Amino acid sequence: MRLGEKAGLKPSKPLRDIFGESLLDVARENPKVVVLDGDLGNSTKTELIRVELPERYFNIGIAESNLVCIGAGMAGAGLIPWITSFSSFLLCNAYDQIRLSIAISNLNAKILGSHGGITLGKDGPTQMGIEDLALVGGFPTMVILVPSDPTTMKSAVKAATEYVGPVWLRSSRISMPIIYPDDLTFTIGEALTPREGTDLTIIANGMMVAASLDAAQTLLEEGIDARVIDLHTLRPIDKATIIKAARETGAIVTAEEHLLHGGMGSNVARVIAESYPVPMRFVGLADTYVESGDPDDLLEKYHLTARDIEDKAREVLAEKRKGK
Secondary structure, eight states, X not given: OOTTTTTTOBOOSBHHHHHHHXXXXXXXXXXXXXXXXXXXXXXXXXXXXHHHOGGGEEEOOSOHHHHHHHHHHHHHTTOEEEEEEEHHHHHHHSHHHIIIIIITTTOSOEEEEESBBSTTGGGOGGGOXXXXXXXXXXXXXXXXXXXXXXXXXXHHHHHHHHSSSOEEEEOOSSBOOBOSOTTOOOOXXXXXXXXXOSSEEEEEOTTHHHHHHHHHHHHHHTTOOEEEEEOOEEESOOHHHHHHHHHXXXXXXXXXXXXXXXXXXXXXXXXXXXXXXXXXXXXXXXXXXXXXXXXXXXXXXXXXXXXXXXXXXXXXXXXXXXXX
């Protein structure tokens, strides 16, 4: 079944295409926006800027350290650079430069980490960004955004460009269904709640939001009313919404296309442990790298499907009821 189909969501084009179109929109609006590419414009879809605004597009080549440092220099000169490549390449080859030149300096630079997660499929583990959010989490000044659909991607690109300071934006190769209307109010640091519920809460980001909505629909057919929260901003994290969900529903499942170690679930668990402990379960990648394969087959094998979320929801609900 197609992602989001169970929840009645309409399909859309690949999220990377939405990113490219959204970046072109903000570049048209703001002459300070420049785009730096690591020779992947056809994959990140920044090639749209190269075609229409070539004077503000710079292909630095397969040289991620230079890519970051040149972008930092442009930010220091008052421009708004979007530094773009695969998350695996940026964080493995230019972590030191991001840390020293952008994060510590708190520069107004934006970084696209494309092809996050495992759904790029057959390109294999060297290009899969499965540890990106944990690594970016090591930059305390960096805002971290993980859009879940075309509307949140468009909104996140605009919000990131307007925000003054360093921002990391995660993108994906695959299509994500439409969850939100075009007139969505999107604010950095304020989670969205696409589905209310009273029995438990599923907190997700990226493609796992649509998977969570699919799971919630199946659970509803069993008489289980699940709330779904879209934690599109990992930093600053929306503590108020998380704590409210814990108080009102008494059980939480997190779902992410990322390693469990150091990912979104770990951050949510810290908030819960400090403020309002409730039973929790986690859906994400165990301590493993993933082989090359069809995206749907990989999601099935590594337990990142709606069915896996449903199973964890039943577990946590049973624990919640046992504690009463």
